[in-house]
Amino acid sequence: MKPPKRLHSLIEEGLIDSVVRQLMSGKEATVYVVRSGGETLCAKIYKEATQRSFRQAVDYTENRKVRNSRQARAMAKGTRYGRQQQEAVWQRAEVDALYRLAAAGVRVPAPINFLDGVLLMELVADEHGEAAPRLNDVLLSPEQAHEYHAMLLTEVVRMLCAGVIHGDLSEFNILLAADGPVIIDLPQAVDAAGNNHACRMLLRDVINLRDFFGRYAPDLLTTDYGPEIWDLYERGVLQTDVVLTGRYERKAGAVDLSSVMREIDDAREEEAARLTRMQTAG
Numbered sequence: 001m002k003p004p005k006r007l008h009s010l011i012e013e014g015l016i017d018s019v020v021r022q023l024m025s026g027k028e029a030t031v032y033v034v035r036s037g038g039e040t041l042c043a044k045i046y047k048e049a050t051q052r053s054f055r056q057a058v059d060y061t062e063n064r065k066v067r068n069s070r071q072a073r074a075m076a077k078g079t080r081y082g083r084q085q086q087e088a089v090w091q092r093a094e095v096d097a098l099y100r101l102a103a104a105g106v107r108v109p110a111p112i113n114f115l116d117g118v119l120l121m122e123l124v125a126d127e128h129g130e131a132a133p134r135l136n137d138v139l140l141s142p143e144q145a146h147e148y149h150a151m152l153l154t155e156v157v158r159m160l161c162a163g164v165i166h167g168d169l170s171e172f173n174i175l176l177a178a179d180g181p182v183i184i185d186l187p188q189a190v191d192a193a194g195n196n197h198a199c200r201m202l203l204r205d206v207i208n209l210r211d212f213f214g215r216y217a218p219d220l221l222t223t224d225y226g227p228e229i230w231d232l233y234e235r236g237v238l239q240t241d242v243v244l245t246g247r248y249e250r251k252a253g254a255v256d257l258s259s260v261m262r263e264i265d266d267a268r269e270e271e272a273a274r275l276t277r278m279q280t281a282g
Contacts (some may be wrong), residue, residue: 001019003016003018004019004030004032006045006116006117006118007019007032007045007118009115009116009118010113010115010116010118011249014045015036015112015120017034017035017037018034018035019032019033019035019043020035021033023042026185027186028185029044030045031045032045033045033131034120040123040125041112041120041121042109042121042122042123043118043119043120044118044119044120044121044252045117046118046119047113048188056086080250085216091114093186093189094119094185094187094189095111097111097221098111098119100163100164101158101159101162101164101186104158104159104161104163105240106159106183107151107180107181107182107183108182108183108184108186109121109122109124109182109184110122112169113180124175125177125178125211126176127178127179128178132175132178132182133175134172134173134174134175134176135171135172135174135175135212136172136212138169138176140213141215141216142216142217145214145215145217146213146220148176148181148213149209149210149217151180151181152181152183153209153244154210154227154230154240155181155183156202156205156209157238157242158240159183160202160229160233161240161262163191163193164189164190164191165189165190165191165195165201166186167190167201167205168185168188168205169183169208170209170212171181171208173185199230202226202229203226203227205226206226207224210223210225221264223246223247224246225244225246225248227250228245228246229244231248
């Protein structure tokens with residue numbers, strides 16, 4: 001197919017030989033299957049801020065590093081330069097997270113290069129060598145649900161041990177490769193130690209996994225892995241080979257009503273977003 005304009009620089013640099021087809025177009029990027037040196041890869045073209053529907057929520061961007069004080073001031077003022085820099089920081093967050101997580105052995109697509117707002121990375125493939133489907137598009141047996149749920153909890157723990165929380169993990173950004181699930185879409189990834197909302201996001205990620213796999217294995221709906229994982233992390237004893245129980249006894253204490261209400265609002269927003277994505281996917 002004719003290469004999109006945004007891929008011309010990668011072709012000129014010799015990073016891409018040809019464009020095979022468009023793989024998907026989402027809320028924040030368009031992904032193409034490309035050929036490079038005999039390999040089939042993915043090229044993720046980030047959409048401009050004015051074209052994207054994903055809200056760069058302050059909860060996600062809290063404590064993200066910027067290059068210098070000029071950049072920080074411009075971003076705070078919302079100038080044109082500031083918006084450009086904010087966009088660059090947003091895009092770079094996924095690139096940095098992918099490199100960091102791949103180095104930690106997390107099941108994410110291997111990043112290859114990042115140039116002019118385009119992320120070149122590994123193509124996650126199924127057993128036939130084709131682009132792997134999203135988890136949402138696959139029917140599972142109870143045994144598969146248990147297996148993949150356990151695998152993904154291991155990845156969540158491995159991510160947290162590397163200091164990263166996905167922040168928007170669900171069946172819509174997990175691909176089912178030939179050897180199991182692979183986590184994708186990380187522009188909203190947060191630093192576990194530097195973000196005040198890290199705990200809430202970790203718990204939400206784990207709940208999303210529980211609720212999805214619980215459709216196929218209802219016994220998973222009674223598990224409580226999120227608080228258990230976060231408690232181990234806070235106490236500094238979380239390790240990648242930890243054996244989780246799925247049980248957690250909450251300590252008695254005063255109820256933080258504002259926190260409870262925020263969790264309820266988050267759950268409502270998440271469910272609305274989930275329904276919208278399901279309608280779009282259908």
